[in-house]
Amino acid sequence: xxxxxxxxxxxxxxxxxxxxxxxxxxxxxxxxxxxxxxxxxxxxxxxxxxxxxxxxxxxxxxxxxxxxxxxxxxxxxxxxxxxxxxxxxxxxxxxxxxxxxxxxxxxxxxxxxxxxxxxxxxxxxxxxxxxxxxxxxxxxxxxxxxxxx
Ligand SMILES: Cc1cc2nc3c(=O)[nH]c(=O)nc-3n(C[C@H](O)[C@H](O)[C@H](O)COP(=O)(O)O)c2cc1C
Numbered sequence: 001x002x003x004x005x006x007x008x009x010x011x012x013x014x015x016x017x018x019x020x021x022x023x024x025x026x027x028x029x030x031x032x033x034x035x036x037x038x039x040x041x042x043x044x045x046x047x048x049x050x051x052x053x054x055x056x057x058x059x060x061x062x063x064x065x066x067x068x069x070x071x072x073x074x075x076x077x078x079x080x081x082x083x084x085x086x087x088x089x090x091x092x093x094x095x096x097x098x099x100x101x102x103x104x105x106x107x108x109x110x111x112x113x114x115x116x117x118x119x120x121x122x123x124x125x126x127x128x129x130x131x132x133x134x135x136x137x138x139x140x141x142x143x144x145x146x147x148x149x
Contacts, residue, residue: 003027004064007075007104008086010038010047013137014106018075021104025148027073033060034086051079054118057089067097071127074119075104081111083118095123102147104130106137 005022008031009015015031022029035058038047050057066072076087083105103119103126105112112131120126130147 001070002068003071003073004030004066004069005073005075006030006032006064006066006087006090007073008032008034008077008084008090009075010043010077010084013134014075014077014104017104017106017132017137018073021073021075021144021148024144025073028064028069030062030064032062032086032090034058034089035060036085038086047084048080050085051082054082054088055085056092057085059086059089059093062090065097066094069099071100071102072098073102073104074123075106076115078105078107078111078115081114083115088118088122091119091122098123101126102128102130104132104147106132106134108134 003025005018005027007014007018037043076084132142136142
């Protein structure tokens with residue numbers, strides 16, 4: 001099974017998880033880079049505002065075509081109980097090229113359910129989902145076995 005891990009990460013937590021998933025599944029990995037700047041204090045405020053309005057944003061050129069893969073792992077942080085805009089924008093722009101999807105999210109503590117729902121509404125029912133807190137990712141306190149099998 002050919003897999004692609006696609007993720008957005010603002011402060012490297014989701015990145016850490018994405019790299020581990022890619023490593024354990026021998027997948028190619030695509031980091032989504034938004035053209036909008038979400039860094040710093042102004043970027044944080046913009047992220048909250050964009051998440052609330054589910055704003056579609058422009059992304060830098062991508063390396064991989066999801067149509068070439070059997071499973072796409074889609075990952076992002078939760079922003080204001082929504083899925084971070086760069087990933088939602090990716091999904092909107094590429095959903096017709098997904099065969100099967102699995103979703104993974106990181107968050108401080110809450111907003112997983114509404115974010116998974118949003119991802120599913122924008123694409124299709126996932127084969128599996130995985131949600132981890134920032135702390136669990138930082139401490140490597142999780143097991144990927146059932147998610148990647
Ligand atoms: C703009 C913004 C909004 C956030 N909203 C939530 C939230 O609604 N619930 C929550 O538990 N964590 C929230 N967080 C925390 C992040 O989801 C969490 O720290 C995540 O692991 C960061 O992942 P990253 O390092 O890949 O960007 C928010 C963070 C940011 C920057």
